[in-house]
Amino acid sequence: MPFRTALSGLNAASAELRIIGNNVANAGTTGFKQSRAEFADIFATSNLGVTSNAIGTGVRVSSVSQQFTQGNIGFTDNNLDLAISGQGFMIMNDNGTNAYTRSGALGVDRNGFVVNNQQQQLTIFQADVSGNITGATGPLQLDRSDIAPAATTIVDVQANLDASAGIPTAPFSTTDATSYNNSTSLTVFDSLGSPHLSTMYFTKTADNTWDVRQFVDGTQVNTGAPAGESITFDSAGAITGGSPTSMTFTPAGGAAPMTVAVDYNNTSQFGSPFSVNALTQDGFATGRLSGIDISTTGVITSRFTNGQSRTLGQIAIATFNNSQGLRQLGDTAWAETFDSGAPLVGAPGTGAAGLIESGALEGSNVDLTAELVNMITAQRNFQANAQVITTADTVTQTIINIR
Numbered sequence: 001m002p003f004r005t006a007l008s009g010l011n012a013a014s015a016e017l018r019i020i021g022n023n024v025a026n027a028g029t030t031g032f033k034q035s036r037a038e039f040a041d042i043f044a045t046s047n048l049g050v051t052s053n054a055i056g057t058g059v060r061v062s063s064v065s066q067q068f069t070q071g072n073i074g075f076t077d078n079n080l081d082l083a084i085s086g087q088g089f090m091i092m093n094d095n096g097t098n099a100y101t102r103s104g105a106l107g108v109d110r111n112g113f114v115v116n117n118q119q120q121q122l123t124i125f126q127a128d129v130s131g132n133i134t135g136a137t138g139p140l141q142l143d144r145s146d147i148a149p150a151a152t153t154i155v156d157v158q159a160n161l162d163a164s165a166g167i168p169t170a171p172f173s174t175t176d177a178t179s180y181n182n183s184t185s186l187t188v189f190d191s192l193g194s195p196h197l198s199t200m201y202f203t204k205t206a207d208n209t210w211d212v213r214q215f216v217d218g219t220q221v222n223t224g225a226p227a228g229e230s231i232t233f234d235s236a237g238a239i240t241g242g243s244p245t246s247m248t249f250t251p252a253g254g255a256a257p258m259t260v261a262v263d264y265n266n267t268s269q270f271g272s273p274f275s276v277n278a279l280t281q282d283g284f285a286t287g288r289l290s291g292i293d294i295s296t297t298g299v300i301t302s303r304f305t306n307g308q309s310r311t312l313g314q315i316a317i318a319t320f321n322n323s324q325g326l327r328q329l330g331d332t333a334w335a336e337t338f339d340s341g342a343p344l345v346g347a348p349g350t351g352a353a354g355l356i357e358s359g360a361l362e363g364s365n366v367d368l369t370a371e372l373v374n375m376i377t378a379q380r381n382f383q384a385n386a387q388v389i390t391t392a393d394t395v396t397q398t399i400i401n402i403r
Helices: 002-025 368-400
Strands: 035-042 058-066 073-075 082-085 089-094 097-101 121-127 133-139 154-162 182-189 195-206 209-216 229-233 239-241 245-249 258-263 268-270 275-281 289-294 299-304 309-315 317-319 327-330 333-335 344-346 355-358 360-362
Touching: 002 035, 002 058, 002 368, 082 089, 133 309, 154 182, 154 195, 182 275, 209 245, 289 355
Parallel strands: 082 360, 154 258, 154 268
Antiparallel strands: 035 058, 073 360, 082 355, 089 097, 089 121, 089 317, 097 333, 121 133, 121 309, 154 275, 182 195, 195 209, 209 229, 229 239, 245 258, 289 299, 299 309, 317 344, 327 333
């Protein structure tokens, strides 16, 4: 009887409509991957059966396959939002169980862990204390404690002293600008992170010879005589002696005594006006976390208010030999199965893994226009199978009425 055959068609068309409805409902879901109904015909067969005149007995849903094509990437104002451009999944730790997702809407929980809306923690390759990425994986946790300060140990001066400058005749005084030729200042830091103003005074004493006096917070601290330390230049304007110099002092407030090297090796003496090309030092004050940056290769760098930065780790990306073998968990997440194969975990941009877009989210890959067309087709299939049942009922009623 054709009733069961047509009924299987109704069930298949109804299943397809449910799949289309699910796709349309999730057209705005971040990281959602659309599904496709795949059908197969049904034949009654046996080991010795002959199919030359066999009539099929209907249709069945053979598979509901997800389509892992790339969704559109839209940019947001949250740099913790992550999108993968290419293949792969972010790994989320759910109390020791891994879930895999393309939805990168992330935030920070009360303990500083980077989590999604289901409170699953983002897994990364951890960095050691020196900022080197290791092979160990673990959750990403943002440390909001103050970063320890570092005392200044060296000052690098890159300046040009004017070879044509005159020799001052007035006794040196920091309050008399005619008693020296030029000066420049920078901030140095002690072991507690407290800032101190360091000023260098340059006084020409003879051709190609200059005295340098170094003051910190208004007190002379250079290790040479009160006249300062002498630096000399050759006839081509290159420094020939007197560098590096140093300054020694004990800061107030309980900080450790300091000896700071002052390097003038990149200082020149040409016949042009005094200029400072670079003035750097290696110390810094204490600082707090001000933000994080994530590169396209997934390297996570924290920024601090004192201008320092620290590498926290690198996002781990999992790829599978058969993504369609993954088991759906809901909440736009999947789980590993025997059919999917074991995850291949690597850094973004390596192997088959895609790159990371920070401050962006991957949208659903549902094509609404195509889904509406498929909906019309499924509706026609349903109506046609219903018509088969109506026709079969008419034929059956005719047979019953034969007398």
